[in-house]
Amino acid sequence: MKRHLFKAFGLVLVLSFALGACATPTPATIVQTVQVQVTVPPVQVTVPPVEVTRIVAGTPQTIQVTAPPPTAVPNKYAGVTVNVLTFTGPQIAEPLQRRAPDFEKLTGAKINVVTVPFSDLYQKALTDFSTGTNSYDALVFDPQWMADFATPGYLEDLTSKVPNDPVLDWNGIAPFFRDFSATYQGKVYAIPLDGDFHMVYYRSDLIQTPPATWDEYVTMAQQFQGKDLNGDGKPDYGSCISMKRGAQSYWFITSVASAFIQSQGTAQGAFFTTDTMQPLYGNNEAFSKALDIYKTLSTLGPPDLLNDDVGATRGLFTSGRCALSMDWGDIGPLAVDPATSKVQDKVGAVILPGSKEVLDRATGKLVPCDAKTCPYAINGINHAPYASYGGWTGVINNASKVKDAAFDFLAYMSAPAQSSVDVTLGKTGFNPYRLAHFQNLGPWLASGMSEKAARNYLGAIEDSLNSPNMVLDLRIPQNQAYQQVILDTAIAQFLAGEIDKATTMKQITDQWNAKTDELGRDKQLAAYKSTLGVTK
Amino acid sequence: MSARASVSLSDRLDRAAGWVFIMPAVVVVLFLSIFPLIVSLYISLVRLQFVAGGFELTFVGLFNYYKLLVGIDHVHFLGLQASPTLVGWLLFALAAGSQVVLLGVYLRGGRISIGGLIGRLVAAIAVSGLAWLLVTTINPEGRPGTVEVTLIYVFVGLVVQYGLGLGLAMLCSQHLPGRRFFRVVFLLPMMITPVGVAYLFLMLTDTTKGPAYPLWALFGLVNTSWVTNAWGARAAVMIGDAWQWTPFMFIVLLAALESQSIEPIEAAIVDGANGWQIFRHITFPAIVPVSSTVILIRMIEAFKIVDLPNILTNGGPGTATESLTLHAFSIWRALDIGGSAAVAYLLLILVTVIGAAYANLIRTRLTRDT
Numbered sequence: 060m061k062r063h064l065f066k067a068f069g070l071v072l073v074l075s076f077a078l079g080a081c082a083t084p085t086p087a088t089i090v091q092t093v094q095v096q097v098t099v100p101p102v103q104v105t106v107p108p109v110e111v112t113r114i115v116a117g118t119p120q121t122i123q124v125t126a127p128p129p130t131a132v133p134n135k136y137a138g139v140t141v142n143v144l145t146f147t148g149p150q151i152a153e154p155l156q157r158r159a160p161d162f163e164k165l166t167g168a169k170i171n172v173v174t175v176p177f178s179d180l181y182q183k184a185l186t187d188f189s190t191g192t193n194s195y196d197a198l199v200f201d202p203q204w205m206a207d208f209a210t211p212g213y214l215e216d217l218t219s220k221v222p223n224d225p226v227l228d229w230n231g232i233a234p235f236f237r238d239f240s241a242t243y244q245g246k247v248y249a250i251p252l253d254g255d256f257h258m259v260y261y262r263s264d265l266i267q268t269p270p271a272t273w274d275e276y277v278t279m280a281q282q283f284q285g286k287d288l289n290g291d292g293k294p295d296y297g298s299c300i301s302m303k304r305g306a307q308s309y310w311f312i313t314s315v316a317s318a319f320i321q322s323q324g325t326a327q328g329a330f331f332t333t334d335t336m337q338p339l340y341g342n343n344e345a346f347s348k349a350l351d352i353y354k355t356l357s358t359l360g361p362p363d364l365l366n367d368d369v370g371a372t373r374g375l376f377t378s379g380r381c382a383l384s385m386d387w388g389d390i391g392p393l394a395v396d397p398a399t400s401k402v403q404d405k406v407g408a409v410i411l412p413g414s415k416e417v418l419d420r421a422t423g424k425l426v427p428c429d430a431k432t433c434p435y436a437i438n439g440i441n442h443a444p445y446a447s448y449g450g451w452t453g454v455i456n457n458a459s460k461v462k463d464a465a466f467d468f469l470a471y472m473s474a475p476a477q478s479s480v481d482v483t484l485g486k487t488g489f490n491p492y493r494l495a496h497f498q499n500l501g502p503w504l505a506s507g508m509s510e511k512a513a514r515n516y517l518g519a520i521e522d523s524l525n526s527p528n529m530v531l532d533l534r535i536p537q538n539q540a541y542q543q544v545i546l547d548t549a550i551a552q553f554l555a556g557e558i559d560k561a562t563t564m565k566q567i568t569d570q571w572n573a574k575t576d577e578l579g580r581d582k583q584l585a586a587y588k589s590t591l592g593v594t595k
Numbered sequence: 596m597s598a599r600a601s602v603s604l605s606d607r608l609d610r611a612a613g614w615v616f617i618m619p620a621v622v623v624v625l626f627l628s629i630f631p632l633i634v635s636l637y638i639s640l641v642r643l644q645f646v647a648g649g650f651e652l653t654f655v656g657l658f659n660y661y662k663l664l665v666g667i668d669h670v671h672f673l674g675l676q677a678s679p680t681l682v683g684w685l686l687f688a689l690a691a692g693s694q695v696v697l698l699g700v701y702l703r704g705g706r707i708s709i710g711g712l713i714g715r716l717v718a719a720i721a722v723s724g725l726a727w728l729l730v731t732t733i734n735p736e737g738r739p740g741t742v743e744v745t746l747i748y749v750f751v752g753l754v755v756q757y758g759l760g761l762g763l764a765m766l767c768s769q770h771l772p773g774r775r776f777f778r779v780v781f782l783l784p785m786m787i788t789p790v791g792v793a794y795l796f797l798m799l800t801d802t803t804k805g806p807a808y809p810l811w812a813l814f815g816l817v818n819t820s821w822v823t824n825a826w827g828a829r830a831a832v833m834i835g836d837a838w839q840w841t842p843f844m845f846i847v848l849l850a851a852l853e854s855q856s857i858e859p860i861e862a863a864i865v866d867g868a869n870g871w872q873i874f875r876h877i878t879f880p881a882i883v884p885v886s887s888t889v890i891l892i893r894m895i896e897a898f899k900i901v902d903l904p905n906i907l908t909n910g911g912p913g914t915a916t917e918s919l920t921l922h923a924f925s926i927w928r929a930l931d932i933g934g935s936a937a938v939a940y941l942l943l944i945l946v947t948v949i950g951a952a953y954a955n956l957i958r959t960r961l962t963r964d965t
Contacts, residue, residue: 178909182928189650207930211645294818305909305925361803362820365912536645540929548671548914548925555825555912557738573667578644 136168136464143453143468144184145199147174150389150488151253151451154481155199155472162471168464178305181207181539188213188456196459197469199252202449205243206536206586214248215455215462221247227470228493235524236492239531240449244589249452250469252478254492256523257314257447260390262288262382263407270383271440273315273352273412280359280383289379289401297359299372299381304551306368309542310447310532311385312550314411315356316340316349317443317530319425322417322433326591329443329530330541332420333591336575336584340546341568342561344425345418350553350560357554365554377402385411387447388490391516395507396485404509408519410526413442435528444523445530450492483508490520497521535586536578545570639936659937671914672922672938674732674740683730690726694719697956718952725949741914741922741938742945748833748918749897753890755837760844761886765874767845768852778849785842793906796835800907822908825915832903832916840897844889851885852878891954898946919945 145152152174159170173195175183184198185207208214221229221241229237232251241249259276261269265288270276280297288295301308313329320339321329331338340346357364361375369386376384377393379401384390393399394406416425417432426432433441453469455462471477475495481487482496483506491497497520503513523529533542546567553563575583639659641652663672679687701707701715729746732739739747763781767774784792800821802811811817821827855878863873901920904910910917910925917925919942927935 178928182930185645185930189645207645210647211649212647303909304911304913362818363801363803363823365823366820366908537929540931544926544929544931551911552913555823555915557825557913557915570667577642 134167136166136461136467139167139461139464140169140171141196141461141465141468142171142173142194143197143199143465144173144175144180144187144195145451146177146180148488149486151199154477154484154487154489158472158477159468162468165471166464166467168461168468170468177307178543181543184208185213188458191458193456193458195456196461197453197455197465199451199453199469202240202249202452203532203534203538203542205248205454206534206538208454209243209246209248210536213457215457215459215466216246216248217250217455217466218247220466221250224466224470226467226474228475231475231493231495232473233492233494233497233524235446235529236450239446239590240452243534249454250466250473251450251452251492252469252473253451253482253489254496254520254524255387255446255448255450255490256520257310257385257387257411257445258408258519258523259411260376260384260386260394261407261409262379262402262405264405265382266407269407269409270412271438272414273318273349276383276412277352277355277359280356283382284359288382295380296361296375296382298356298383298385299360299364299367299375300356300385301367301369301372302357302365302551302554303368303371304365304547305543307448308368309547309550310445312349312353312546313530313532314385314445314447315353316346317445318412318414318441319345319349319416320418321443321528321530322428322435322441324435324527325529325531328587328591329445330533331571331584331587333584333588336580336587338568338571339418339420340564340571342564343418343420343423346564347560348416348425350563353550354554354560365551374399376406379405388516388520389485389488391485391490391512392483392506392508393485395512397507403507404512406512408516410442410519410522411444413437413440415440417441435526441528442526443528443530444526445532446523447532449532449534451489491517531590533587534590535583537574540574541571545574635936636940638932639940640933642933643930655933659933660941662934663937663941668934670738670740672740672742672941673728674743675738676728676731677734677736679730680734683734687723687726687730691723694722714951714955717948718956721948722952739915741917741919744829744915744917745898745900745919745942747829748836748900749894752833752836752840752897753894755833756841756844756893757886757890759837759841761848763841763845764848764852767849781845782842784839785846787839789839789902790906792835792839793903796831796838796903797907800831823912825912828908828912828916832900832907835903835907836897836900840893843893847885847889848882851882855881887957891950894953895946895950898942 143155145155152172155170155172159172163169180200181204184195184200185204186192187194188208189211205214221227227250232241233254236251236254237247241247241251259269261279265283266279270279276298282297283295284297285294287293300311302311317329321327327333329339360372360381361367363371367375369389372381372384373386373390373393375381376386376390377396377400390406391408394402395404397403413436415428417428418424419426419432428436428439428441433439435441453472455465455469459465472481475493478489478493479495479499479502481489482491483502496502497517500510500513500517503517504510508516535541549558549563549566549570552558552566553560558566638652640654640656642655642659644651644653658666662668698715698719701711725742725746729739729743731737732743733747767778767781787795798805799807802808802817802819802821808817811819821831859877860873863877868876899920900918901924904916904918904921905924908916910921919938923935923938923942926938
């Protein structure tokens with residue numbers, strides 16, 4: 060009897076808990092207003108004047124600007140936390156984390172920088188926004204992905220904010236980064252924090268004349284492969300170009316291929332034909348030659364080159380183990396860092412090598428460069444500098460409750476006072492993008508670069524930026540699938556010897572076409588053409 | 596009358612108590628396991644696209660499965676098939692033949708059921724099909740896809756981990772000095788997060804720098820690379836996996852060895868049996884039930900390998916080390932959630948068929964015969 064009573068009691072208890080959990084009414088919220096006296100001491104903020112370059116009547120002029128304090132109201136964002144998502148790095152995250160406490164002192168806003176591996180950044184951010192989770196108030200990400208974020212309305216339109224912000228100095232940003240990296244379909248969604256171009260770096264103590272063509276690059280790399288380049292008695296490497304799958308390597312094949320594929324100017328495009336959206340990374344002599352060169356280069360580096368990401372190849376170059384490398388602008392400032400570099404004042408930078416033959420798109424064959432086939436050739440060589448990636452930019456979640464604080468933080472990071480220093484530090488991963496970064500040598504000299512090295516480095520970037528045949532990176536819906544999945548996988552398989560050249564070209568063509576047809580060929584073509592015009 | 600009513604109420608309470616007490620836990624498990632399974636099945640039948648205002652999911656039927664099994668991704672998934680070598684033909688004949696024999700034994704056994712017959716036919720077709728895939732892709736003209744790479748990880752890993760685990764357990768079950776210390780030490784790898792293990796092996800396999808560099812230099816291997824050769828990279832993944840999960844086999848088998856009765860062994864020693872004979876006729880049959888269980892558990896876990904190939908090689912060189920889970924993860928990164936869910940569901944089917952076949956055919960037979 061007792062046993063049955065106990066069971067019955069237990070049953071009732073369980074049912075009571077279950078019903079209670081479902082039926083418990085929400086307690087009424089009692090609101091009481093309390094007056095609290097707060098005394099905020101005035102915050103004295105002094106900002107040293109900064110030299111900035113403005114375009115006046117079409118001419119760049121350098122003037123001194125005393126920026127107003129970042130905020131007129133101390134503790135403007137007291138109690139506010141801004142969650143910023145970016146790449147693990149350490150580059151890119153480093154300057155955000157380093158300057159977050161300074162911004163907090165100025166404004167009261169706490170900046171929480173969240174990092175994920177590069178290959179996870181796209182889906183992490185998009186999943187967060189598309190599911191309405193909205194954990195992140197701002198992103199520092201790849202502007203190529205703008206189509207997938209701006210189209211559904213996930214990003215705040217900054218068009219009216221940016222020109223009027225006193226801290227940002229919008230017009231001081233180089234037009235390319237304002238009009239391409241930061242803008243999508245006529246609206247500004249991003250604040251540039253970085254300027255990206257691929258360049259070739261070479262050991263200026265070993266190489267007097269840098270390579271002008273990819274054939275010359277290969278020849279030079281072969282000459283130095285296996286030789287001791289840093290005096291440690293061990294054989295070193297001719298060329299160190301990152302080729303790791305799933306890292307950031309898939310841009311490097313484009314840097315090689317573009318010289319053969321695009322010659323008629325930026326609007327011609329280097330990825331697809333502009334009439335039918337057919338892939339140019341396919342069965343034609345230009346891409347075939349690019350693959351041959353790329354495969355050869357994979358044998359002229361360290362044994363683990365297929366598993367080396369950009370962090371590893373940069374370290375190899377700055378430790379003096381490579382004669383040549385290709386990278387974004389990071390190697391320039393990294394090479395002068397006395398803590399890690401063994402090649403201080405021994406590094407030169409140059410625009411990407413070109414080609415003396417270019418693709419005839421009608422026949423698929425390579426034809427010699429002349430005034431008609433290569434109208435922008437320099438000394439008979441077609442250069443197609445690649446604005447790979449476009450430069451890290453900051454964007455704001457349209458659903459964020461702290462948009463103003465997020466905007467002010469990104470503006471602060473991009474402001475001349477901060478960015479002029481950050482682009483000179485290799486550890487930041489930020490490369491020059493403001494006119495002032497190119498015109499004013501002071502910060503570069505202060506970072507340890509010699510005047511000659513600084514002029515050489517900045518000159519290489521400017522040559523790329525000013526080239527009428529510059530290659531814009533792909534920025535169409537789901538370009539992540541085209542590049543990070545399809546192109547990256549095919550190139551990795553080709554380099555590993557899993558598939559031959561013909562299969563590689565066919566695989567990329569077939570899979571790119573399948574993705575294009577899946578998303579709508581006309582829609583993708585319209586998006587592709589709109590990005591080539593670089594129009595607002 | 597009231598006594599009968601009281602008994603009846605008591606019976607009802609007895610019958611209800613069981614399911615009422617476990618119902619909350621069942622509901623939670625259903626919500627966390629079955630509901631996501633159903634939703635991910637739906638996801639595998641759609642395509643995600645971003646449009647103005649948000650995103651839309653377009654129903655595409657079995658198109659994601661079609662791409663993987665016969666369409667544009669089938670080489671990545673199932674591998675590049677080529678004619679088997681002579682050894683391949685022999686192995687296939689062995690696999691298919693064994694299925695035919697097992698089926699024949701079942702049919703002649705007398706106790707035939709529809710469910711049992713269908714299950715055995717499905718298992719026979721699956722095992723033969725997988726054997727065909729393996730022999731046609733793992734040969735000089737072919738190339739394994741993510742299915743075959745995963746199967747290699749699972750079965751080679753099981754053999755190595757079981758063998759090593761049993762060996763270590765046999766050692767630690769003897770009265771050797773330091774056995775208590777080594778019992779703890781042998782367990783340590785299992786405590787480390789798989790990502791940590793992967794980074795550890797990334798450093799160890801670097802022949803140009805890192806903690807193992809003096810060893811590589813001693814053997815003159817500083818210009819070789821494990822991870823840029825397909826089988827070298829797979830070996831690196833399997834070695835890391837074995838290092839991490841052999842302790843699991845070890846600890847379970849050690850418990851089984853230490854729990855067996857000592858009398859038969861003493862009697863065998865008295866009768867003049869040597870160590871191998873004792874192991875072969877007494878020890879091993881005694882631990883077979885535990886062995887078959889631990890192999891089943893480890894096999895199911897092994898199919899899900901992702902950390903080591905992701906960190907060590909990112910699935911490279913090419914796609915040489917890409918497991919099914921990493922394949923799903925890679926395409927999910929580009930937000931092809933339909934394709935990713937399709938890979939995951941095919942993995943689920945593969946694990947279920949192989950696991951069920953093992954549990955019902957091999958494990959039952961092994962435990963029954965002992």
